[in-house]
Amino acid sequence: MNPIESTWRGETSVGDLGEFGLIARIRERIGAAGGALVLGLGDDAALLSVPAGWDFALTCDMQLEGRHFSRRWMTPKEVGARAATVNLSDAAAMGAVPVAALVSLGLPPALPVAVTDALYDGLLAALTPHGVALAGGNITAAESLIVDVTLAARVEAGRALRRAGARAGDVVFVTGYPGCAAAGLATLEAEDALWARLAERAGRAAGDLRARFRLHHAAPVARVAAGRFLVENEAATAAIDSSDGLGGDLAHIAEESGVRIELQETFLPVDPILIELGALVGTDPLAWVLGASDDYELIFTAPRAKADLVLAMGEALRLPVAPIGEVVAGAPGVELRRADGTRAAVTGGWDHLRSGS
């Protein structure tokens, strides 16, 4: 048993405790309602107050054991935090202020209570810094662990960042280093020798690199502050989070906005370690950067006149923000201008029904 697997063990099971014992335990862990949350856990529904002039944004995302996570490589706390973060990322991509979350759990009755405790610790660790209340949810028995989080957020009426809205002449931006989560997932079960060789090439410690890449996949960060900056400064014309991969998600913006997107290969932010890692495992790092990868970075388009403001945002938030291409008129799609001057169509992205996850 590796150290991560051992975080899934415990004496008492949730079946021993029972549904209502577990709900009482969760209520205690979460604390009382307050702020925008008028009524929290323990009634037929949660109640939220909404300030006048704001719309409500609603999103949900389901994480399944054996598909989105495994007890071999994610701790229960990480599963909880990640289930919250993928929804926070959707709020970020709308430029919304996250307010409250519901958690629908499917629990194997033999699951240790220590695991649900850690799961809620993770949910709270991700939600609390954003002022988000855990407002309620639902518990049922299941064959394997299911964590479905619904997030409610608020955004000034008429000002949410949509996928539609990109216009010819806009600059395309992305935060962070897309592709790292895909590389992290691909190397979760890589052998020690790979990390040793990578560490040698990169002049880093093997354990550090291994831990870092696992965290790219297991502990993504939602770009909530960036989304809010873009709304408050009316700096973006369209936005999406990179949950399906940079290429696939840009294709969603292109499709919904009815525009063409031209990426510049030389502008793409490629983590230098990805180049070393790609050379070792025989993968073109661009396949990670553009392909299916659940990084939860923010992809957005902004008018050229706002480009300096966007770059200033990156400095203010200490967040890498790269201009990676531009929006042009033409048939909806995404194209890559290679460093050698050739062009290539960018396809792909993650299909949850075809890709098996």
Place this chain on the structure above:
Amino acid sequence: MNPIESTWRGETSVGDLGEFGLIARIRERIGAAGGALVLGLGDDAALLSVPAGWDFALTCDMQLEGRHFSRRWMTPKEVGARAATVNLSDAAAMGAVPVAALVSLGLPPALPVAVTDALYDGLLAALTPHGVALAGGNITAAESLIVDVTLAARVEAGRALRRAGARAGDVVFVTGYPGCAAAGLATLEAEDALWARLAERAGRAAGDLRARFRLHHAAPVARVAAGRFLVENEAATAAIDSSDGLGGDLAHIAEESGVRIELQETFLPVDPILIELGALVGTDPLAWVLGASDDYELIFTAPRAKADLVLAMGEALRLPVAPIGEVVAGAPGVELRRADGTRAAVTGGWDHLRSGS
């Protein structure tokens, strides 16, 4: 294969269609956003407008194949409608106006597209009469079908019906005939001979009775109009829906309100067929009426001065509403006064982690 099982068949699978093909198909089925729904399916989150002076109620409920439904005894359209109804029932129990729903689906890739079509037909059949928009959701591959619906509703600030609020002297009411769903579930796979004997005793057609009891379980109705009547007329002090069973849900009201509830056996609405059925299968019909049963009836307490108004509501909505007992001071709990003058503690209700469903 029985007629219900055949409703799960079809040529093309959702895996053939792919996630984005399926989303496009669902968008077409649902239609454009409108009303309170500012932005529907197809972006990072749905956007809802909320009128000033109203709070937002949020609830979710997850239905799992093999636990909450089986392809042997529910059609995909019924699964969709029921997944919506159990959430509408939570809105009803808050006295809220349902507004929009999100649907998180876990789909086996081999599932026929005809099944997801029927599932959405069922969702829309349950939601549309209440003016509820299908606003978005999430799709992922899964081993077996998972349908998790989140419902957003609105209710006048400060006027939602909570579980806490019952006061000594209040009358306890329930709509409909609780216990029928439990009896329906218990007899889903009963043999033809049982139905023939029951039909003979009840002077009814066996097929009709069998169909009726299956529908009590498979096609419950949410008491949304009753919930709204109670809020608009400030007629109730506390409310809950009977999703876990009359006894168990009354215990929730007693616990949250800090009161004791005394039920009168002779006042309990017992469907006459339950008495016949109980005699045939050797079950005390009161065990169905008071025990675990997912009927989605409305249970509420009202000041004695509002009792006539409550009974008038029943007539106006053509909904059976029965006064079944009263709220008294004392240690929180539920007690039954038997017809013979003896008293019995009412315990039970459904524990989703212990009862295996």
